[in-house]
Amino acid sequence: MSPTNSRTAGLWAAPTATRPISATVVLPGSKSQTSRAFVIGTIAQNPTRISGGLASRDTYLAARAMVDLGATLVFEDEGDLVIEPPQTLQGGATIDCGQAGTVMRFGSALAAFADGKTKLICDPTAEARPIGPLMDSLSALGAKVRYGKRKGYLPVSITGIPARKRKPQRSEDDEWQVLIDTSSSSQFLSALLLTSPLIETPTVLRAEGRLPSWPYVAMSLEMLQAQGVNIQQTSSWSWRTNPTRPVGNPIQVEPDLANAGPFLAAAVLAGGSLTVRDWPTRTDQVGRYWVEILPKFGASVAMTAEGLTVTAPPGLTWSGVDLDLGPYGELAPTVAALCVFATSPSTLRGIAHLRGHETDRLAAMATEIRRLGAEARVLHDGIHIIPAPLRAAQLATYEDHRMATFAAIVGLRVPGCLVENIGTTAKTLPQFTTRWQAMLDGTKSPLPLTMEEIFKDPNLIEGSD
Structure with missing residues (x-):
């Protein structure tokens, strides 16, 4: 039996961060x-x-x-x-x-x-x-x-x-x-x-x-x-x-460092400290670039015995960035979510290939950013983002797990955001909403599912979020 692709019923109310984060996150494998x-x-x-x-x-x-x-x-x-x-x-x-x-x-x-x-x-x-x-x-x-x-x-x-x-x-x-x-x-x-x-x-x-x-x-x-x-x-x-x-x-298999991005971004937006456990000291995963990217938004990044720790003061502000994300375009939606809160415009370049992912991610990001009240312009190889005061919106996910986590990140600072089909995160990160709420509450992340469990019951990865 193959899991179905039906849209998850209803809308997910993205939680807003009400206090600085203090959490350790355990992520499934890459x-x-x-x-x-x-x-x-x-x-x-x-x-x-x-x-x-x-x-x-x-x-x-x-x-x-x-x-x-x-x-x-x-x-x-x-x-x-x-x-x-x-x-x-x-x-x-x-x-x-x-x-x-x-x-x-x-x-x-x-x-x-x-x-x-x-x-x-x-x-x-x-x-x-x-x-x-x-x-x-x-x-x-x-x-x-x-x-x-x-x-x-x-x-x-x-x-x-x-x-x-x-x-x-x-x-x-x-x-x-x-x-x-x-x-x-x-x-x-x-x-x-x-x-x-x-x-x-x-x-x-x-x-x-x-x-x-x-x-x-x-x-x-x-x-x-x-x-x-x-x-x-x-x-x-x-x-x-x-x-x-x-x-x-x-x-x-190492923890999935691309999936670490939304949690690390949460520490930047809400302030506080977040550790992703078991971060590898050497890796070919594109998520290794978070160590270079997050300081551009004012965060501090440090390797500890437990993993990678990101810290930021509450109410942190940052200027826009100009980044060539060509080698690590998978991270673009998370970076874009941070850019909408910048104090000046940002340009993300080198990511024309994102048009051929689960959806045209460049068009999807621009559409959702405009829906939130900011401005975005699609370029031949990227996106230009112009921040503005943001408003609550019903955000589409386009059957794309990265667009779903984009919406969750934005919701941390924009109360009242509703997210369509948050369950699409299960394609790479099952139990996302449970992990997200555990991070905000400072409680323990759920243990990752095993392949044996989902072969016995494929519905475990379909619609649980």
Whole structure:
């Protein structure tokens, strides 16, 4: 059973902060690392133990996709998950990607190496998310791609290379080479890198166009290298891969630092002190940039033995910022929520690729900022925000978890805000409203769900908020 995508009934009254925050937050695992760990485990030489993985709607769908392709999941004590890889990836299934870009892109790349035909479908609101550049690269490798509705978008059927027995085209220098247009998403390159151990011939993968969100590509490379996969960088934007399967070493997933953003922003808006527990000392997650971003809004940031602590005085004010968020565009909605309270205009640049996320995030942010009474103008690669006195509003979320948390952040200083479909946060952060209220009350965060729990009852991640 796949969780439904119905809108959560009613509206959520975003709570307003009435006192400085004093809280420690425990966050579930990184969605990005969990999704990559699933791919690695599915193509590894040996079973792979994953600890600390995120159990959410997106990762539930990712795990189901791995099962559809032939993997076996074994649930262990303390929430660990062991993935037993199939001897050969199996086609024949229909993979439900929901709203998850990682399932669309990583699942498609795996399907290209499955023995048979695999169909990928998604929620209707996700059919505008582009996949064409990745499909072109998979076709060059020998897979057969057939679109169901519109070229370049899901639904799509992929007949895998083993079922077609085709080879990629040779370049002029007699070296296998596959090009990938990365201008709209770094996930296209990550999908190819993660599945490159399945290519039978050493191959050069070359990124063309702008490469946004580089840290996610770095994460893919580092996780593969930790598994003994032989990938060599041959130029600034090209990599030579060799058919070396991941070993199957245990994978420890870090807390999701992008999801830490709304809680850290709350400390800036309300004042006080907030600690995100178990913050890694070294990481490829884009959330590591909070350490650099939050001081621009007047907050103090410090690493402690417990985690990352952000402190700010009550009533803090700050000037507008001019930031290139290209490497970490995922953080833009949270940064924008802080910008609406600045004393002068802000410009967030380098994020044109946000038009291809769960929604057009640039347009969505501008619309909701105007609804609150401020002004915003969409730029060719970003957004310009002009603060003004804010008013209560009913805020839309566009089936987008980042827009939902944007609304929650704004509600801390704007009494009376109502949020549509706050349950969409469950795609990456189940129990969000419970965690949010616990933060405001200074009480203990709920323990993260486990993958075993949501496989037994998918409704745990649907509509509970």
